Amino acid sequence: MVKEFFKGDLVMVVNPETTGFEEGEIGLVISVERMKTDQYIYWVLFGKEKKEVPMWGIEIKKIS
16 A cells, blocks of 8 residues: 555545544644555544544545
8 A cells, every 4th residue: 555645635534434533524644654564544633623643544535
């Protein structure tokens, strides 16, 4: 799997599998962490909750 998102990307939650966040919430990718050679965790800052949340690539979609 190729890194899908980069620091500074604006993303929307589209498939909340593990976080409890609702579909449609908007956040900003603040860092990317490699888990294995082909897996990444994206740390997303959600302004509404003021939380940094780890999310898988399948849970978010780039909007800007």
